[in-house]
Amino acid sequence: MSNVAMKSAHGSDVGHTGVEEFQNYIGGEWCSSKAERFDNINPAETSDIVGRFQASSAEDAERAVAAASAAFRSWKKMPISKRAVILNKAADHLEAHADRTAREMTREMGKSLGLAKDEILRSAQTLRFYAIEGQTLSGEVFPNDDPDMTVYTLREPLGVVSVITPWNFPISIPSRKIAPALITGNTAVFKPSSDAPLSGYRLAEAFVAAGLPKGVLNFVTGSAAEIGPAITVPPAIRAISFTGSTAAGERICRSVGFTTRTQMELGGKNPLIVMDDADLDHAVDLTVKGGFSLAGQACTGTSRVLVMKQVLAEFTERLVARVKTLKIGGGLVAGMDMGPLATARQLETVLNYIEIGKREATLLHGGERLTGAGYDGGYYVAPAIFTGVTQEMTIAREEIFGPVIAIIEVDSYADAIAKANDSEYGLSAAIVTRNPRVMHDFADDIQSGTVKINRTTTGNLVNAPFGGLKQSSTSTFRESGRTGLEFYTQTKTVYRGC
Structure with missing residues (x-):
């Protein structure tokens, strides 16, 4: 003292x-x-x-x-x-x-x-x-x-x-x-x-x-x-x-x-479903905002992106290109898109999950601790994108609470819903589609306390109820x-x- x-x-x-x-x-x-x-x-x-x-x-x-x-x-x-x-x-x-x-x-x-x-x-x-x-x-x-x-x-x-x-x-x-x-x-x-x-x-x-x-x-x-x-x-x-x-x-x-x-x-392990009729640029925006805003440290943050196989390659290419443009640095500096992880403990946890992900799936981009001028004094990690992720993998099931996205291929709406619901959590979930029928069905089919349609998984209104299902609340x-x-x-x- x-x-x-x-x-x-x-x-x-x-x-x-x-x-x-x-x-x-x-x-x-x-x-x-x-x-x-x-x-x-x-x-x-x-x-x-x-x-x-x-x-x-x-x-x-x-x-x-x-x-x-x-x-x-x-x-x-x-x-x-x-x-x-x-x-x-x-x-x-x-x-x-x-x-x-x-x-x-x-x-x-x-x-x-x-x-x-x-x-x-x-x-x-x-x-x-x-x-x-x-x-x-x-x-x-x-x-x-x-x-x-x-x-x-x-x-x-x-x-x-x-x-x-x-x-x-x-x-x-x-x-x-x-x-x-x-x-x-x-x-x-x-x-x-x-x-x-x-x-x-x-x-x-x-x-x-x-x-x-x-x-x-x-x-x-x-x-x-x-x-x-x-x-x-x-x-x-x-x-x-x-x-x-x-x-x-x-x-x-x-x-x-x-x-x-x-x-x-x-906790949460929140999915974003990208249908084959989705506006892919909008889907990328929602993924980046939901997954990397606040360095992924939001209970409603996007951590699983379930993408229809018809648009998987194009979506992934656009997502990686967008993430490469993100500016990472201190929050007091104007124009930064993503800041540091909050604690040394959280940094260690996220880096450990990234190492697990490397053994399980394909690390397509990022995942390294950032060093050098502007980074050495803080807890910075480059936003990570994994592909080839399947349901049984650790990075598809456990809450990481960091800037890590797992891309999972799906071949139908029914497959997407089944995989999205295959989780102990049910806090927030979103879908990107132009089909009104799919929008309607998604609200009924998804096991989540918060349901977003063409919106990011994060965020809630002051005057609307907030909470999850299953192990989330x-x-x-x-x-x-x-x-x-x-x-x-x-x-x-x-x-x-x-």
Whole structure:
């Protein structure tokens, strides 16, 4: 831990080393942990320390849960219109500081500056959506035969919820979890990924600036191994909303009781089907955007491209030509198409999968770690394209979470659907075709929670439900849209006589 030279009123210290240290926010106070600290590293230039954060202990997490529990009753009783005002003010804060926060996001996890700013503005839109939509969530009145009795339902908050989020969309994913939780009267403990904690800090800061009462939102950084059980297992935790790997989601579900609601958004192995009548240039655009935007580090990213054999050679040629033109570099540099992988661990994982792919199939392009000027200080990999991929291969089945595309030949629509559905995942899927009948059939036939027709597998609307099937999501409640409110509420049926 560095010696403190200057203390900020907003939960951060600037030490003599020049590295800013950021604190937890527990019970309405910015506070430091008695535990160690960890550094947040720029994946485009690892000598750049973006910030220093609390490697919190289980005791810190327990205090956060206790603070959220203590704040619940009064927050639940606050009129929903006043809760909505706070969400709107937090959105104002995000928008007012979008340029600064976008630069920080790019530095801490690598996405381009434009994508980072878009994410921040979309997150503000999410807060505003729930500020309005939350005020329309109500119960029902039921007809009955007793003229002296009224039967109706109430929707009420659950209590304390835990929000655990990944590094790839470090503000938008927390926003779509925290906003519906708070507007419906719950209190929350928020643990961001240790690989992108500053963006989560800025979101918490926006709520603080908006006047959120003490204890309603608590922000704690640190490792999942150390603080995860303290914010998932206790009986005081009534719900957990988690986005991350399928393995981590399964561990959380096994650790909690049946009275704790879980909302798990997990892995994907998302297919894009290219039919023989497809606009091939459009199909290439969708493949590149879905597979290589954010360096392939999106849960809805395209990783399998199933191409009709009639157009396989031409599509592949056009795809390789397009990928060769991509500009790879730091996200703060204008005009870059793809940035670095987010962490050294992710770099190692992706390179290992590429080596497996080389033994299984044909590496047609890319796949090497980039070195030289502009690359040596970061985690850069050339986007990889594999051909000759078959269903049983590792690179066709396991989530890589990197810029790796597996091209699979298919000989009919039925073959394409069978291969697309032959996966433990079912998060997002897309097709490129001009045939209205195929479009209609695809929506029915594909086993995926998100279905795209002539659109990339990535992206979802603020006001539409989002979630997957099979191993990609729990089958309880969807995120986003109006359904995002339902997860955080329970129904009480009231029989009232005269």
